[in-house]
Amino acid sequence: MELGVYSFGDVQRSQTGLGPTSQAITNLLEAIQLADKVGLDFFGVGEHHTAYFPASSPATILAAAAATTTHITLSSAVSVLSTDDPVRVYQQFATANIISGGRVEIVAGRGSSTESFPLFGYDLRDYDALYAEKLALLLQINDLGPNEPLTWEGQFRAPLQNIAIVPQPDSPLTIWLATGGNPESSIRAAALGLPIAYAIIGGHMSRFAPLVDLYRRAAEQYEMKPSDVKIAIASPGYIAEDAKDAKDTFWKHWGWTMATLGKVRGFAAPSRAHYDAESQQDGALFAGSPDEIADRIIALHASIGHSRHFFQMDVGQLPHDKFLRSIELLGTEVAPRVRAAIKDKK
Amino acid sequence: MTSQMTPLLGIIGAGRLGTAVARQALRAGYSVQLANSRGPASLALPLSVLLPGAKAAELTELARTSDLIVLALPLHAYRSMSPELLAGKVVIDAMNYWSPTEGRIEEFVGSHSSSEYLQTYFSKSRLVKTLNHIAYHELEEDALPADAVNRRGLALAGDDLSAKQLVSQLINELGFEAVDLGPLARGVLFEPDTPLFNTRLSAAQIRTLTATTPS
Numbered sequence: 001m002e003l004g005v006y007s008f009g010d011v012q013r014s015q016t017g018l019g020p021t022s023q024a025i026t027n028l029l030e031a032i033q034l035a036d037k038v039g040l041d042f043f044g045v046g047e048h049h050t051a052y053f054p055a056s057s058p059a060t061i062l063a064a065a066a067a068t069t070t071h072i073t074l075s076s077a078v079s080v081l082s083t084d085d086p087v088r089v090y091q092q093f094a095t096a097n098i099i100s101g102g103r104v105e106i107v108a109g110r111g112s113s114t115e116s117f118p119l120f121g122y123d124l125r126d127y128d129a130l131y132a133e134k135l136a137l138l139l140q141i142n143d144l145g146p147n148e149p150l151t152w153e154g155q156f157r158a159p160l161q162n163i164a165i166v167p168q169p170d171s172p173l174t175i176w177l178a179t180g181g182n183p184e185s186s187i188r189a190a191a192l193g194l195p196i197a198y199a200i201i202g203g204h205m206s207r208f209a210p211l212v213d214l215y216r217r218a219a220e221q222y223e224m225k226p227s228d229v230k231i232a233i234a235s236p237g238y239i240a241e242d243a244k245d246a247k248d249t250f251w252k253h254w255g256w257t258m259a260t261l262g263k264v265r266g267f268a269a270p271s272r273a274h275y276d277a278e279s280q281q282d283g284a285l286f287a288g289s290p291d292e293i294a295d296r297i298i299a300l301h302a303s304i305g306h307s308r309h310f311f312q313m314d315v316g317q318l319p320h321d322k323f324l325r326s327i328e329l330l331g332t333e334v335a336p337r338v339r340a341a342i343k344d345k346k
Numbered sequence: 347m348t349s350q351m352t353p354l355l356g357i358i359g360a361g362r363l364g365t366a367v368a369r370q371a372l373r374a375g376y377s378v379q380l381a382n383s384r385g386p387a388s389l390a391l392p393l394s395v396l397l398p399g400a401k402a403a404e405l406t407e408l409a410r411t412s413d414l415i416v417l418a419l420p421l422h423a424y425r426s427m428s429p430e431l432l433a434g435k436v437v438i439d440a441m442n443y444w445s446p447t448e449g450r451i452e453e454f455v456g457s458h459s460s461s462e463y464l465q466t467y468f469s470k471s472r473l474v475k476t477l478n479h480i481a482y483h484e485l486e487e488d489a490l491p492a493d494a495v496n497r498r499g500l501a502l503a504g505d506d507l508s509a510k511q512l513v514s515q516l517i518n519e520l521g522f523e524a525v526d527l528g529p530l531a532r533g534v535l536f537e538p539d540t541p542l543f544n545t546r547l548s549a550a551q552i553r554t555l556t557a558t559t560p561s
Binding site (some may be wrong): 063112113117123124125127180182183184186187202204207210211213214217218221262264265266267268271272274 | 449484
């Protein structure tokens, strides 16, 4: 079982409101380096384009992290492929992958935020078509043999005529498909032969068990290589020594984020009672003490058999020192308990 | 209405909402069929795993045979269906005009309920707006039997009383207390950016919250 963290580059609170986005980026790099140091397996950077979450360029951060870490797998979580050029995404991640000695991956998703559409001049009405075409092109580039040129034509970018896409890592990038639970996405991942990452940010975890089953059945039907059939879970989470402290702290920052997001997207802010219900047992929010979080990961693994679980901790201007402490506890307290309970480390 | 004990429920759209409605309806004893834009073959695998007992149907077949139809698609996809397709049917509009996630759709911009526009488009159908203001997974997580205390309420609005009766029965059997807020125009009371949207409320709380709002 691999454990890790993902982040959108949360800004700090300043005396006047939101702190500088520059600090969020240096904090993020520091967090990745700590995650590596405490033995975590994974760190994902999620592409976002807001004043709260300024990690707009994951590959750049990952390249810096690649050069200053030794073991941890580095990835986007997610790359908003729909509004980017798959050629450029591949080149950037391939470069970072080479710098890291093969530790950089891509998690591709449609993304639940839509800021990048107006930013890069795309039309939300093309949401599905953009994603399908760009993912297919990325996979085609990734499957090219050494120095094999690419010829490609599609709807959303200029055609490619017998062009080399460089650099190429020594082995292809691992590319995951991320989904928020649409049944079609589980089938799509299997049809494309990709491992899958489920983002579970609310409700009961167990509702994803049938989708994981669907992915596995589809993987059989599409004759995926068994070693490629992998399931990752991404969920909100925060760890502190004391369970009550962890829950109170995360409520403050997660609750703020949901209330803020709610204003933009038109839903009411969640209540503390709702939060409390979701931050225990089968809930999607992993806020608690190391023992509690370890137990919940182990229980989830027993029901869906995932091989990687990573947590978004720094939301709503969580103080940076608390973020770092939570990463440390995940690496030094939670991970050993989970690994001891789940023998297959992968 | 067919001679069955419960109506045959047709769900158009097999995404997160469509499959959640289908699962609850199957539990409640409904016969359920689903259709999507890509045809029944594309639904064979997902239905066999996620919804044993539900039937995959061609869209036209589903429209012809269902007693009650749920629209569970992204809103813009309504254009892919002709108004004639759903003529004479009771149709639940479970969709929302939600520009932050779907982008601007010109015909829905303004102060009217998105369901009012759809009712003019599907002019020969009897539209009822509901199931749009609950997170899809909460359809399963929050469902409670009729005699439970603190049962969650779900609002509905529509211009046809007998259609609303049929839909109210469905809502109740899915595990929620149906709250009729009046004609379709009152659907604005539970669209995005309202206190009812995505909030756990009892029927009494829904009535209180909407009582002071002028229609």
